[in-house]
Amino acid sequence: MDTISVAEARKSEAVGRVVQLRGWVRTRRDSKGGFSFIELNDGSCQGNVQIVAPGELPNYDAVVKHLLTGASVSITGEVKASPAKGQATEVHATAITQLGDAPAETYPLQKKGHTFEFLRTIAHLRPRTNTFGALARLRHRVSKTIHDFFDEQGFYYIHTPIITASDCEGAGALFRVTTLDLDKLPLTPAKSVDYDQDFFGKPAFLTVSGQLQVESFACSLGKVYTFGPTFRAENSNTPRHLAEFWMVEPEMAFFDLTDNMNLAEAFLKRIIRDALDKCPEDMAFFGERIDKTLLPRLHSVLEKPFLRVSYTEAVAILEQSGKTWEYPVGWGRDLQSEHERFLTEQHFQSPVILTDYPRTLKPFYMKVNDDGKTVRAMDVLVPGVGEIIGGSQREERADVLEQRMREQGIDPTAYQWYLDLRRFGTVPHSGFGLGLERILLFLSGMANIRDVIPFPRTPGNAEF
RNA sequence: UCCCCGAUAGCUCAAUGGUAGAGCAUCCGACUGUUAAUCGGACGGUUGUUGGUUCGAGUCCAACUCGGGGAGCCA
Numbered sequence: 001m002d003t004i005s006v007a008e009a010r011k012s013e014a015v016g017r018v019v020q021l022r023g024w025v026r027t028r029r030d031s032k033g034g035f036s037f038i039e040l041n042d043g044s045c046q047g048n049v050q051i052v053a054p055g056e057l058p059n060y061d062a063v064v065k066h067l068l069t070g071a072s073v074s075i076t077g078e079v080k081a082s083p084a085k086g087q088a089t090e091v092h093a094t095a096i097t098q099l100g101d102a103p104a105e106t107y108p109l110q111k112k113g114h115t116f117e118f119l120r121t122i123a124h125l126r127p128r129t130n131t132f133g134a135l136a137r138l139r140h141r142v143s144k145t146i147h148d149f150f151d152e153q154g155f156y157y158i159h160t161p162i163i164t165a166s167d168c169e170g171a172g173a174l175f176r177v178t179t180l181d182l183d184k185l186p187l188t189p190a191k192s193v194d195y196d197q198d199f200f201g202k203p204a205f206l207t208v209s210g211q212l213q214v215e216s217f218a219c220s221l222g223k224v225y226t227f228g229p230t231f232r233a234e235n236s237n238t239p240r241h242l243a244e245f246w247m248v249e250p251e252m253a254f255f256d257l258t259d260n261m262n263l264a265e266a267f268l269k270r271i272i273r274d275a276l277d278k279c280p281e282d283m284a285f286f287g288e289r290i291d292k293t294l295l296p297r298l299h300s301v302l303e304k305p306f307l308r309v310s311y312t313e314a315v316a317i318l319e320q321s322g323k324t325w326e327y328p329v330g331w332g333r334d335l336q337s338e339h340e341r342f343l344t345e346q347h348f349q350s351p352v353i354l355t356d357y358p359r360t361l362k363p364f365y366m367k368v369n370d371d372g373k374t375v376r377a378m379d380v381l382v383p384g385v386g387e388i389i390g391g392s393q394r395e396e397r398a399d400v401l402e403q404r405m406r407e408q409g410i411d412p413t414a415y416q417w418y419l420d421l422r423r424f425g426t427v428p429h430s431g432f433g434l435g436l437e438r439i440l441l442f443l444s445g446m447a448n449i450r451d452v453i454p455f456p457r458t459p460g461n462a463e464f
Numbered sequence: 465u466c467c468c469c470g471a472u473a474g475c476u477c478a479a480u481g482g483u484a485g486a487g488c489a490u491c492c493g494a495c496u497g498u499u500a501a502u503c504g505g506a507c508g509g510u511u512g513u514u515g516g517u518u519c520g521a522g523u524c525c526a527a528c529u530c531g532g533g534g535a536g537c538c539a
Binding site: 027029030031032033034035036037039050052068069082083084085086087103104105106107108109110111112113114115117118120121173209230232234235236237238239240241242245246247326327336337338387388389390433434435436437438439448449460 | 465474475476488489490491494495496497498499500501530531532533534535536537538539
């Protein structure tokens with residue numbers, strides 16, 4: 001006798017097989033006819049399989065009639081075509097063993113819906129719900145697609161370090177990594193903290209980006225990407241920010257900004273297509289239960305070419321829109337959420353890539369244009385989420401790069417290894433970053449980023 | 465970090481300053497294959513915390529804690 005998953009048991013090809021199933025009870029309905037229906041789920045798919053438990057089972061009165069939502073069971077039986085509507089198959093049980101109880105007085109999950117705020121307080125149990133099971137499967141699928149897409153295009157996956165001594169982007173609060181005793185810090189004669197005595201002999205932090213390190217491998221292996229956890233100690237309290245999140249950062253030698261934009265567009269579209277093709281049940285669930293406008297929006301993004309608009313053009317559009325903005329619009333001012341959302345959701349009603357921002361608004365590593373005023377930056381904006389990808393062609397001229405560091409108050413002596421990439425065999429190259437949780441928000445229609453990562457870390461919250 | 469809103473039964477929510485309620489869940493019972501099954505009954509509360517106003521506070525005021533929405537920072 002085979003042990004099969006709920007996903008397999010739900011398919012009509014399974015009819016006639018005598019099998020074992022293991023999982024968790026979602027609901028039990030007792031019938032007038034002296035038997036019970038059990039909805040069984042094992043996480044293998046969105047749907048449950050209906051178990052028909054006859055009253056003749058030796059433990060029917062003692063066990064089966066008392067199975068509650070959340071109980072774990074092992075079931076033996078035959079898969080049959082279901083005579084009733086609602087499911088193709090059902091399993092007629094010949095034996096049911098309860099593996100674990102879930103007393104209703106203490107088990108917090110019910111078969112009825114819960115608010116996401118409540119489920120966040122039981123993050124260790126929420127993957128047993130429809131929504132969080134679907135999100136876990138989708139998260140896996142997107143991660144797999146990321147590796148598939150880059151592998152097929154000849155990229156190498158580079159493991160960049162989690163601990164770093166360089167503050168990559170010059171901005172953004174960092175988490176410090178130290179073995180020093182905070183209650184008894186060693187001091188230098190000048191009464192400042194003596195980092196010579198720390199584990200790495202100098203201050204160290206959790207990474208905010210693997211970009212600088214992955215550039216080193218792009219400038220030797222050609223096309224590479226890094227994909228891993230990233231940490232920001234910003235005190236951001238929004239539905240779009242986490243202190244710990246996952247980021248994909250491809251970096252390509254010999255790519256200019258246009259190549260970079262083409263790759264970003266193909267990449268996003270591939271992620272959407274794979275989600276729709278390979279997680280159809282879960283995506284249908286999101287479209288039905290989470291956001292009715294989700295599936296039309298995803299299909300629209302899939303079909304439309306991403307518009308490419310310069311920052312300068314975008315500012316002109318915003319100035320001529322006749323709208324009143326909470327934050328002023330003008331060349332040299334950064335675009336705010338309200339501006340980005342207007343462009344992608346109202347003006348263009350399409351994904352938009354904004355390019356060539358003023359040099360003062362962007363980090364030192366972006367290539368300066370011939371006009372001297374703008375840099376080869378690109379931000380991909382999508383309806384519903386806003387900025388989802390940020391990238392640029394990198395500055396490959398050592399002298400310009402060093403000047404840009406000074407311009408932004410960054411000490412070039414700390415980045416000699418990075419400048420070496422321009423001193424020795426420098427090449428044009430480009431890359432971008434995509435937040436995994438941001439793309440999951442976009443794909444699922446979920447509203448809060450804390451609900452698309454298994455165990456969210458945010459200011460004041462690192463439970464579980 | 466700033467602005468706004470909220471916190472009442474296990475969950476989702478009601479309750480003019482005057483005895484704290486419903487639905488769901490759970491338990492008991494009824495019901496010829498149910499689909500968030502249905503129907504009847506029972507059980508269930510220091511109204512987030514602390515203080516204040518009042519004859520009387522779930523309700524009004526203050527602070528704090530936690531949560532939500534928006535904003536900034538960004539991915």
